[in-house]
Amino acid sequence: MIIYAKEHYLESEAFPFAVLPFLTLPTRALRPHSHDFIELVYVADGNGEHLYKGRSFPISKGDFFVIPPGIEHDYRVIGDSPLDVYNVMFLPSLLIAELKTLASVNSFIDFFYLEPFLRQNVDFSSHLKLSPVEGYAVKQRIERLHQEFTSKSLGYQISIKALLIEMLVYLSRCYESRFIEPVFHSNESKAIQQLCEFLAQNYEQPISLDHVCRMCGMSQTTFTSKFKQETGRTFTEYRNELRIHASLKPLRETEDNIVAISENVGIHDLSHYHKLFKHYMKMTPRQYRMRCRE
Structure with missing residues (x-):
């Protein structure tokens, strides 16, 4: 599998963004690939298949979807006409504060994080198909992003961030109008299992406790009790443990500073990260790093 690295596609480490119109021809050979950045995809014209983690999804004009980092995918054209696609690529670090704010909006979480996860489930068939009016509005926004990105006029980075946030909010509203209550399995135990896979x-x-309760279709009281019963931990404890364990590899294998590692796993208070790390690992992050390198 080919891996497309951010260094080859995004503008720079300081501004990890790019937008690329891409025409997939019927004669193009398959090139399954993944990338280490988020990719927003809008199908402006044509018909084809999106090959996503070993499954095939039909795509056509008006489709818009999110491809998370590390997911193997590719496109296959159906018919004689090319597949006209726009790719908007960026790292979450580009919009740390904005994404944190948007996380309080249920429809944004559903579209940006939940939908790509559910897409892997054979029982989930929905995706964001934009109407002609919505598609026109989104295409205009992407073309403005592309114009700013290619011209690099004064203040283009600020303009791009504003346009990108505006587009994400618009798409969240489009998604909300179609899928008001996307939830996990109706069986409570299976819903908790799916949530753990999602986390x-x-x-x-x-993602807030209120939101995961809604995703599972449970009241907060029921969810809290059922989650503790299924996992032996509270929701917060379970996620904290995931975050701490996710920070171990970069501590072992990179020279990244501890502040950056903490933020990358979702803990933005360094003292809180140290406290959690010591609770789970019985040592500080620095001690862990040093011990792994002895």
Whole structure:
């Protein structure tokens, strides 16, 4: 599998963003690949298949979807006409504060994080199909992003961030109008299991307790009791443990500073990260790093 690295596609480490119109021809050979950045995909014209983690999804004009980092995917054209696609690529670090704010909006969480996760489930068939009016509005926004990105006029980075946030809010509203209550399995135990799988992929996101209760279709009282029964931990304890364990690899294998590692796993208070780390690992992050390198 080919891995597309951010260094080859995004503008820079300081501004990890790019937008790329891409025409997939019917004669193009398959090139399954993944990337280490988020990719927003809008199908402007044509028909084809999106090959996503070993499954095939039909795509056509008006489709818009999110591809998280590390997911193997590719496109196959159906028919004689090319597949006209726009790719908007960025790292979450580009919009740390904005994404944290948007995490309080249920429809944004559903579209940006939950939908890509549910797409892996054979029972889940919905995706965001934009109407002609919505598609026109989104295409205009992407073309403005592309114009700013290619011209690099004064203040283009600020303009791009504003346009990107505006587009994400608009898409969240479009998604909300179609899928008001996307939830996990109706069986409570299976819903908790699906949630744990979701958290394993999205532990760093600031998703609230209220939101996960809604995702599971339970009241907060029922969810709290059922989650503790199924996992032996509270929701917060479970996510904290995921975050701490996710920080171990970069501590062992990189020279990243501890502040950056803490933020990358979703803990933005360094003293809180140290406290949690010592609770789970019985040593400080620095002691752990030093011990692994002895």
